[in-house]
Amino acid sequence: MINRLATRDPDFTRSLAALIADRATATDVAAPVAAIIARVRAEGDAALLDLTARFDRFPITLDQLAVTPAETAAALAAIPADQRDAIDLAARRIEAFHRAQLPRDFSYTDDQGVTLGLRWGALDAVGLYVPGGKASYPSSVLMNAIPARVAGVARIAMVVPTPDGIMNDLVLAAAHRAGITEIYRIGGAQAVAALAWGTASIAPVDRIVGPGNAYVAEAKRQVFGRVGIDSIAGPSEVLIIADADNDPHHIALDLIAQAEHAEDSQSILVTDSPALAEAVAAALASALQTLPRAAIAAASLAAHGAIIEVADRAEAIALANRIAPEHLQIMTADPEGDFAAIRHAGSAFLGRSAPTAIGDYAAGPNHVLPTAGTARFSSGLSVFDFLKRTTTTSLTPAALAAIGPAAVTLAEAEHLEGHGRSITARLA
Amino acid sequence: MINRLATRDPDFTRSLAALIADRATATDVAAPVAAIIARVRAEGDAALLDLTARFDRFPITLDQLAVTPAETAAALAAIPADQRDAIDLAARRIEAFHRAQLPRDFSYTDDQGVTLGLRWGALDAVGLYVPGGKASYPSSVLMNAIPARVAGVARIAMVVPTPDGIMNDLVLAAAHRAGITEIYRIGGAQAVAALAWGTASIAPVDRIVGPGNAYVAEAKRQVFGRVGIDSIAGPSEVLIIADADNDPHHIALDLIAQAEHAEDSQSILVTDSPALAEAVAAALASALQTLPRAAIAAASLAAHGAIIEVADRAEAIALANRIAPEHLQIMTADPEGDFAAIRHAGSAFLGRSAPTAIGDYAAGPNHVLPTAGTARFSSGLSVFDFLKRTTTTSLTPAALAAIGPAAVTLAEAEHLEGHGRSITARLA
Numbered sequence: 036m037i038n039r040l041a042t043r044d045p046d047f048t049r050s051l052a053a054l055i056a057d058r059a060t061a062t063d064v065a066a067p068v069a070a071i072i073a074r075v076r077a078e079g080d081a082a083l084l085d086l087t088a089r090f091d092r093f094p095i096t097l098d099q100l101a102v103t104p105a106e107t108a109a110a111l112a113a114i115p116a117d118q119r120d121a122i123d124l125a126a127r128r129i130e131a132f133h134r135a136q137l138p139r140d141f142s143y144t145d146d147q148g149v150t151l152g153l154r155w156g157a158l159d160a161v162g163l164y165v166p167g168g169k170a171s172y173p174s175s176v177l178m179n180a181i182p183a184r185v186a187g188v189a190r191i192a193m194v195v196p197t198p199d200g201i202m203n204d205l206v207l208a209a210a211h212r213a214g215i216t217e218i219y220r221i222g223g224a225q226a227v228a229a230l231a232w233g234t235a236s237i238a239p240v241d242r243i244v245g246p247g248n249a250y251v252a253e254a255k256r257q258v259f260g261r262v263g264i265d266s267i268a269g270p271s272e273v274l275i276i277a278d279a280d281n282d283p284h285h286i287a288l289d290l291i292a293q294a295e296h297a298e299d300s301q302s303i304l305v306t307d308s309p310a311l312a313e314a315v316a317a318a319l320a321s322a323l324q325t326l327p328r329a330a331i332a333a334a335s336l337a338a339h340g341a342i343i344e345v346a347d348r349a350e351a352i353a354l355a356n357r358i359a360p361e362h363l364q365i366m367t368a369d370p371e372g373d374f375a376a377i378r379h380a381g382s383a384f385l386g387r388s389a390p391t392a393i394g395d396y397a398a399g400p401n402h403v404l405p406t407a408g409t410a411r412f413s414s415g416l417s418v419f420d421f422l423k424r425t426t427t428t429s430l431t432p433a434a435l436a437a438i439g440p441a442a443v444t445l446a447e448a449e450h451l452e453g454h455g456r457s458i459t460a461r462l463a
Numbered sequence: 464m465i466n467r468l469a470t471r472d473p474d475f476t477r478s479l480a481a482l483i484a485d486r487a488t489a490t491d492v493a494a495p496v497a498a499i500i501a502r503v504r505a506e507g508d509a510a511l512l513d514l515t516a517r518f519d520r521f522p523i524t525l526d527q528l529a530v531t532p533a534e535t536a537a538a539l540a541a542i543p544a545d546q547r548d549a550i551d552l553a554a555r556r557i558e559a560f561h562r563a564q565l566p567r568d569f570s571y572t573d574d575q576g577v578t579l580g581l582r583w584g585a586l587d588a589v590g591l592y593v594p595g596g597k598a599s600y601p602s603s604v605l606m607n608a609i610p611a612r613v614a615g616v617a618r619i620a621m622v623v624p625t626p627d628g629i630m631n632d633l634v635l636a637a638a639h640r641a642g643i644t645e646i647y648r649i650g651g652a653q654a655v656a657a658l659a660w661g662t663a664s665i666a667p668v669d670r671i672v673g674p675g676n677a678y679v680a681e682a683k684r685q686v687f688g689r690v691g692i693d694s695i696a697g698p699s700e701v702l703i704i705a706d707a708d709n710d711p712h713h714i715a716l717d718l719i720a721q722a723e724h725a726e727d728s729q730s731i732l733v734t735d736s737p738a739l740a741e742a743v744a745a746a747l748a749s750a751l752q753t754l755p756r757a758a759i760a761a762a763s764l765a766a767h768g769a770i771i772e773v774a775d776r777a778e779a780i781a782l783a784n785r786i787a788p789e790h791l792q793i794m795t796a797d798p799e800g801d802f803a804a805i806r807h808a809g810s811a812f813l814g815r816s817a818p819t820a821i822g823d824y825a826a827g828p829n830h831v832l833p834t835a836g837t838a839r840f841s842s843g844l845s846v847f848d849f850l851k852r853t854t855t856t857s858l859t860p861a862a863l864a865a866i867g868p869a870a871v872t873l874a875e876a877e878h879l880e881g882h883g884r885s886i887t888a889r890l891a
Contacts, residue, residue, distance in 0.1 A: 132579050284887055292884070394856050417852065428813065430656050454720045454820035
């Protein structure tokens with residue numbers, strides 16, 4: 036059902052290493068992706084139409100490439116009111132949290148008379164990749180598009196494939212709510228190539244974000260440098276630190292919510308309570324019985340899930356820092372205090388009433404988060420992904436006279452005489 | 464000497480495109496780099512010693528791998544006092560500017576009773592690659608290491624190859640001033656592999672920054688994901704917007720300072736004054752006559768340099784935004800006003816007394832900057848490269864009751880029933 040480990044086990048270090056070993060399955064699609072990108076660069080729209088007919092089994096003409104406002108309006112009308120309201124609540128909360136992230140410019144003149152500044156600016160244009168078919172999630176549209184809007188990106192171009200002609204109304208509704216008016220029904224490496232290089236119908240963008248399959252991920256890697264990209268997300272994961280004072284049924288459901296994503300998802304409970312460990316293990320079985328995606332969740336729990344017993348709080352914290360989980364739930368008597376000792380986590384959910392699922396949809400913080408331990412050095416999607424900085428330097432002649440000679444000394448030491456002369460000439 | 468263009472030329476668009484075409488020379492070293500990384504992962508220190516003996520022609524033993532405090536002290540003693548002072552002045556100024564960048568955590572409780580926060584944290588360990596031999600620059604050590612220190616990175620491990628046993632005293636002195644105490648005399652792809660994967664002697668890091676040759680750049684690409692990396696810098700460049708009221712000699716020296724870096728550097732002057740264009744072109748020739756690196760600078764100016772005449776200020780601004788230069792100098796009557804219209808530039812130097820060279824060494828802003836138009840979507844090195852964010856979510860039971868149902872609606876719409884149940888169970 037789920038793996039059981041304890042830090043007191045003699046082979047714990049090895050068991051843990053095996054548990055958190057890379058779960059991502061690498062598919063080498065570099066060559067076919069390179070060929071697709073080259074074709075789109077050479078043939079533009081014609082290649083897009085042809086590849087869409089082939090890969091999505093959906094022949095479209097050039098004037099069907101873009102989703103029309105009428106189609107979006109129809110999608111909006113087609114979804115139930117409670118879904119429309121839920122999208123609106125989520126959008127408002129995501130917007131508020133990302134607005135709070137907006138950084139401030141600064142500028143100061145120091146005692147040498149040098150004025151230095153830093154100015155943030157939005158990217159001009161962003162491409163948003165949205166998967167089609169079964170993995171088409173309106174929540175992802177909100178989580179990717181809203182930070183870009185809040186950052187001030189003027190143009191967001193969304194691509195979403197329509198395999199066999201099927202388009203998800205909720206995805207269109209979420210795009211509408213996020214203010215996206217430019218949507219193309221294309222996907223795969225060809226859509227990434229079109230966003231990066233542009234075609235007659237699709238203007239190029241500056242950065243491409245959003246999840247996708249192995250072809251999309253590889254295409255993003257290959258266009259990186261021409262445009263910016265977000266990080267390539269691995270399988271999703273949660274680590275829950277819980278003390279004895281918890282409802283085991285809640286924790287079982289939290290583990291299952293993560294496990295139902297995919298078989299390579301990972302759900303880990305860390306607890307200093309053997310009784311809770313037992314109770315959660317028992318609760319898992321009953322909770323799975325009525326779950327629609329029980330087969331996926333059970334496979335994930337069996338292969339990658341674990342209940343880990345620790346001796347104390349310190350061991351629990353150390354484990355979380357070692358694993359650097361994408362999602363961290365702290366269900367203890369002092370969640371804020373325990374979080375203060377956490378160094379690495381993508382997003383933390385503090386207390387007994389904060390399941391990860393609330394963050395997946397409606398809390399406000401982003402659900403696009405670093406996986407596979409990359410929270411050690413990277414962060415979830417934010418307004419910072421859609422902003423860039425320009426630093427500014429301005430000097431009075433006196434300021435240049437004050438700090439110029441040091442620069443000249445260093446330039447000469449680096450044998451860059453010309454650098455020094457561009458300063459010295461102004462000191463005359 | 465230097466290319467001459469004007470926006471009024473009938474073929475200007477094509478000439479400009481040719482001028483700013485990608486100057487980076489791609490060297491495909493993927494296979495040898497992959498082999499080196501695999502060897503270091505498999506053999507650890509033994510591979511490091513062997514590869515260092517081979518590529519750097521410098522056989523070292525395991526206990527010579529790390530530079531000793533005594534060796535650093537000797538390097539410090541060996542350099543002239545004015546160089547020591549210049550390093551100190553530059554370090555203090557870089558430190559002050561990067562300290563001003565440090566972002567603030569935030570936390571708020573909204574009207575639903577949801578408490579949301581964002582906490583910044585430093586990376587645990589960073590690797591700093593410093594090129595050896597002729598391209599060994601103490602200024603780069605300061606520019607890469609100080610932002611990491613200011614961000615709060617506890618461990619900075621520096622690698623610097625010593626080809627034929629030669630170590631640059633200034634580089635060691637700069638490392639000392641930046642507070643780096645862990646230095647290894649290794650380089651190339653093998654050093655990157657050691658930093659990413661660790662060996663018995665070198666603990667792994669979380670992110671690797673710093674410039675390097677094609678092997679180093681490719682190695683960074685290949686270890687990306689395992690660790691974070693900085694962007695791969697292309698050839699350096701400056702764009703100067705200048706009105707008639709400038710000393711042509713100063714501008715010629717600024718163009719030459721950029722051109723002397725390497726033959727693939729790019730120096731562009733944009734001016735609405737035909738007289739200044741003529742005068743700068745004339746000044747270039749005389750300024751080159753006594754320059755030690757005249758051959759490199761002349762080759763760069765001839766191949767990639769340009770003086771571009773524009774009709775007015777608007778055309779100059781549009782050109783800068785089109786090119787998105789790494790360094791931008793604005794030498795006009797209203798540099799701040801003109802900068803307000805600039806959307807894309809790595810670092811801007813405002814006014815007639817702010818040559819790019821002052822920013823290369825001592826102004827304070829970072830000299831590691833986006834090249835080749837990537838300022839459209841990326842930024843110079845900063846404390847943000849050494850920080851990551853964790854978002855926090857905490858809810859009262861009432862808050863979960865308020866926003867939970869919307870999340871459940873979306874979860875069910877996405878066919879993730881388990882997500883919904885983890886919320887619903889808590890609402891009972």
